[in-house]
Amino acid sequence: MVIFSFDEPKRPEPHNYRVTFPDLNVLEFQFAAIQLNRLSWRDFLTQPNPIAAALMSKMNISKKERPQVKAECLRLLATLKLDPAxxxxxxxxxxxxxxxxxxxxxxxxxTISTMGLTEQEEIMEIVTSWQQEGAQKALEKVAINLLREGMATETIVRVTGLTLEQVQQLQTQPQQNNN
Known part of the structure; x- marks a missing residue:
């Protein structure tokens, strides 16, 4: 099985792959091809499946439907009661x-404000976790930059609000390109 997740082109993709020479067929694969940009996201709204919730975001979506699709993906995800990871x-x-x-x-x-209160709260919890994760990564990036500049660990803790342990852990991590 092959899942094509690209946005373009929308033409049907082949269901096989061949390696040939002019007079010899060396290798041939035949597979089920699932081309997301040719599927309607609406067909997956009632599927109690986390993969459906994720892949709806890569299906055939018109520009005006994008906010609705995101809300529906998160609504579906919220109903699945998955573990936090x-x-x-x-x-x-x-x-x-x-x-x-x-x-x-x-x-x-x-769109999410029109949903029921419970669904709305669960979706906002997901969105809030994105924001918290982004804020945490931003603070860590600032701390790494301050460490590179030679600022004292205690000052970095005061400035960023990170714990001493978090700053020390960032200090011991291999230096990556965090620009």
Missing amino acids: RMQLISGFVDMYLRLDATEEQSFQA
Whole structure:
């Protein structure tokens, strides 16, 4: 099975792959091809499956439906009651592949405000975890930059609000390109 997740082209992809020479067929694979950009996200709204919730974000979505699809992906995800690690993995996939601009974000917020209170709270919990994770990564990046500049660990703790242990852990991590 092959899952094609690209946005373009939308033409049907082949269901086989061949390696040949002019007079010799060396290798041939035949597979089921699932081309997400040719599937309707609406067909997966009622599937109690975390993979469906994630992959809906790469299906055939019109520009005006993007906020609704993101809300529906998260609504479906919230109903599945997954453990926090799986929830974060799948919601991160949705957030990465269905990024909304400011106007779409307003429409997304309006869409989730029309949902039932319980669903709305669960979706906002997912969105809040994205924001918290982003804020944590930003603080860590600032701390790493301050460490590179030679600032005292205690000062970095005061400035960033990170714990001493967190700053010390960042100090011992191999230096990566964090620019």
